[in-house]
Amino acid sequence: KAGVTQTPRYLIKTRGQQVTLSCSPISGHRSVSWYQQTPGQGLQFLFEYFSETQRNKGNFPGRFSGRQFSNSRSEMNVSTLELGDSALYLCASSFQGGPNTEAFFGQGTRLTVV
């Protein structure tokens, strides 16, 4: 069974640009969550999608948005990039987000904003 796949693995962008990250969950998983990981802030929850609907949202500005497609694949978009957006962005999928709801993480996308 394939794991969670995130693309691309690495990105370098310039301040002010926008970026789109992709996450393909484990087959059969309907819940996809996104996290930002930085050395000083740990794992910060961005949002969770379940059956194409955003079910939970963290405390990030509106520049961070996401969506989920009918095949459960998810994308995250960051507009007007800032230097502070440099981080490892992790995607996690789980079956349904309820009981027996272990989350499986991808390897992440390392975003560097210059």
Next chain:
Amino acid sequence: QQQVKQSPQSLIVQKGGISIINCAYENTAFDYFPWYQQFPGKGPALLIAIRPDVSEKKEGRFTISFNKSAKQFSLHIMDSQPGDSATYFCAGLNTNAGKSTFGDGTTLTVKP
């Protein structure tokens, strides 16, 4: 609001020793407490998890101890090995809401 507090931030243990990482939570809606292990360049991987109706869970060298009244739980790594050197995250999960809250992580170094 920091809802899961993890300590220590870093930990150095000799090979064969016991590594102990502690977490405390505030949100009483949490009903599932997983621990994740993350190696450099990799995403976190589920290590072991516990539900609040159980006081202890053991899987091999890894044990979670859970104190519901104190809202605390801890990870014990027995006979620590250099290969255990990684960052460990505790988390609290409200399974109805499907949202996990992570601690800030503990970087464990096991010296040979």
